[in-house]
Ligand SMILES: *[C@@H]1O[C@H](CO)[C@@H](O)[C@H](O)[C@H]1NC(C)=O
Ligand SMILES: *[C@@H]1O[C@H](CO)[C@@H](O)[C@H](O)[C@H]1NC(C)=O
Ligand SMILES: *[C@@H]1O[C@H](CO)[C@@H](O)[C@H](O)[C@H]1NC(C)=O
Ligand SMILES: *[C@@H]1O[C@H](CO)[C@@H](O)[C@H](O)[C@H]1NC(C)=O
Ligand SMILES: *[C@@H]1O[C@H](CO)[C@@H](O)[C@H](O)[C@H]1NC(C)=O
């Protein structure tokens with residue numbers, strides 16, 4: 001009994017561990033999947049056999065005490081013996097009322113398979129779950145310092161025999177790079193950078209361009225993921241200098257090249273940009289040697305390739321306020337609505353980017369935080385004798401000039417920044433004119449590439465929040481470098497990636513398993529204790545094998561009653577079925593074998609000890625514990641002595 005119970009527990013636990021092992025396990029092979037499920041069911045079955053076996057043993061033990069204490073009809077006795085296969089005993093009032101314990105045990109035997117075999121495998125299902133993890137991965141990042149160390153003479157290999165691409169092209173003073181005092185100097189943005197910048201600008205999208213499988217690359221597989229990374233790159237910091245016609249103080253202080261008078265409604269421009277004041281000149285020298293490389297003729301000029309200043313973007317624009325002009329306003333002669341004028345100034349800064357990428361199939365989202373560190377070239381133009389900004393003279397201070405001869409690494413990094421800013425400036429350069437609605441017709445004349453970008457609205461007028469838009473457009477242009485892994489500036493860095501994916505797999509719900517097993521274990525344990533108590537009470541163990549029937553029915557009364565039914569045929573005679581029998585000590589003791597043999601063992605003393613058998617209630621007496629009824633012990637003694 002105890003062993004059966006223990007094994008039941010073991011099988012239940014094995015089932016639990018098997019399911020726990022399968023939990024969230026991905027299994028593509030249908031065949032294997034099927035086999036795992038079968039193993040679980042087999043364990044459930046074994047556990048049923050064990051728990052059921054335990055209860056059956058107790059049941060068998062218990063029925064004999066019932067037979068002893070009650071006279072039951074042969075029909076009921078039949079049903080009780082067959083209770084494990086035949087549920088008709090639950091419909092018999094006699095068994096229900098006279099042997100409730102037996103019926104309860106039988107009921108438990110019938111219910112155990114339900115809990116174990118039928119319901120417990122339900123704890124393992126197949127479904128999708130969100131597989132989440134947070135790991136360190138190599139993600140793409142931007143590192144402009146790689147450009148600092150790059151010499152175009154030594155290509156950096158990339159996959160498939162191609163080479164990494166630089167952001168800019170160089171001219172040089174010596175193609176071999178051997179002459180004393182040679183240096184390379186910036187020429188123009190590279191073709192790859194132009195392509196990236198044009199793609200972004202023309203895409204008109206509100207986000208940076210990324211490459212096709214950027215999500216898989218960054219997430220390390222087909223995941224959804226988010227991560228944050230930081231790097232240093234170029235950025236434009238914009239500031240609103242003037243709003244409205246009379247806001248001139250800052251314009252004068254900073255030496256703006258134009259004022260609001262050129263903007264509508266006073267002027268004609270709805271957009272006006274001055275982006276190349278003090279820009280790096282191309283060509284840098286008056287005359288070059290024939291052939292490639294931009295080698296200047298004779299001694300290179302002292303300021304060849306020197307970044308003296310980084311152009312400040314001066315941008316003026318007007319925005320339709322959508323408010324009607326009052327009738328008496330002088331502007332109402334030509335305009336219907338009020339236009340607000342703004343002038344902004346953007347400085348090219350070295351910027352610390354903190355980008356939060358959020359790749360959620362099939363989209364992605366990037367949140368960029370910019371922290372401006374220092375100007376790319378920290379010089380300012382000075383005022384001339386007339387008090388106006390002199391953009392033709394050299395800016396100051398001269399020690400902040402970035403020369404290709406001194407700090408080559410700083411120069412090349414600055415050149416990389418400048419190349420991107422140069423590309424950006426190309427889109428902003430120019431102006432957009434607006435014909436007033438009165439007398440009409442009203443239309444815009446475009447002399448700028450800005451209308452090819454997302455910086456303007458549908459009607460070619462700049463967006464109202466142009467300040468923020470310019471900053472974010474430029475940072476998206478920088479981030480779009482990620483779309484071209486062949487770029488030198490694109491490298492990798494470790495980042496903590498939170499990634500998730502929907503996995504179809506086994507799903508194990510332990511509660512469901514234990515909801516099945518807990519009652520079974522509890523009830524079986526109670527029954528086990530009850531069985532142990534019954535054994536102690538009975539003083540011996542009982543069983544229900546054929547041999548036990550054989551020895552407990554050797555009563556001549558039974559022979560008399562059952563005359564004519566010796567074949568065991570079905571149906572059994574009805575009057576016999578309704579005879580009540582009880583198990584006990586036969587009172588008249590007419591059996592010679594069991595009656596007078598006590599003298600043989602010598603040490604006896606139980607005079608008249610009877611033989612136990614089924615009989616009608618009137619002829620059997622109670623069995624008393626401790627008395628050695630005809631049993632094995634005496635038999636053994638007899639064979640020895642006899
Ligand atoms: C490199 O070559 C392989 C196969 O030859 C190709 O699948 C892969 O796309 C190529 N990679 C690049 C970056 O061209
Ligand atoms: C701008 O200044 C002029 C002259 O000082 C004045 O007539 C006009 O009302 C001012 N405009 C605004 C918008 O303040
Ligand atoms: C704007 O600039 C023009 C010359 O470019 C000048 O005549 C005019 O006075 C300036 N307007 C203001 C408000 O400073
Ligand atoms: C570089 O050299 C080419 C001639 O090879 C010349 O056309 C070009 O202007 C030079 N670039 C600069 C920035 O001087
Ligand atoms: C300004 O906006 C209003 C309202 O949207 C519109 O009716 C009007 O035509 C616009 N003015 C111009 C000059 O586009």
Ligand SMILES: *[C@@H]1O[C@H](CO)[C@@H](O)[C@H](O)[C@H]1NC(C)=O
Nearest residue numbers: 333334335435436438439440
């Ligand atoms: C403004 O409107 C008047 C007539 O309403 C017209 O004569 C004048 O040319 C217009 N001004 C401009 C700049 O179109």
Ligand SMILES: *[C@@H]1O[C@H](CO)[C@@H](O)[C@H](O)[C@H]1NC(C)=O
Nearest residue numbers: 254378379380381396397400
């Ligand atoms: C250039 O001008 C800006 C704005 O006035 C100022 O903040 C900055 O310090 C100046 N830089 C130098 C090197 O003087």
Ligand SMILES: *[C@@H]1O[C@H](CO)[C@@H](O)[C@H](O)[C@H]1NC(C)=O
Nearest residue numbers: 463464465466468469470472
């Ligand atoms: C500018 O304004 C538009 C509409 O109000 C908004 O959708 C967009 O996000 C803004 N751009 C920036 C960079 O804040």
Ligand SMILES: *[C@@H]1O[C@H](CO)[C@@H](O)[C@H](O)[C@H]1NC(C)=O
Nearest residue numbers: 222223224360361500501502
């Ligand atoms: C990513 O998230 C989206 C939206 O929640 C979902 O539709 C998609 O299946 C997820 N992809 C993966 C690989 O988990």
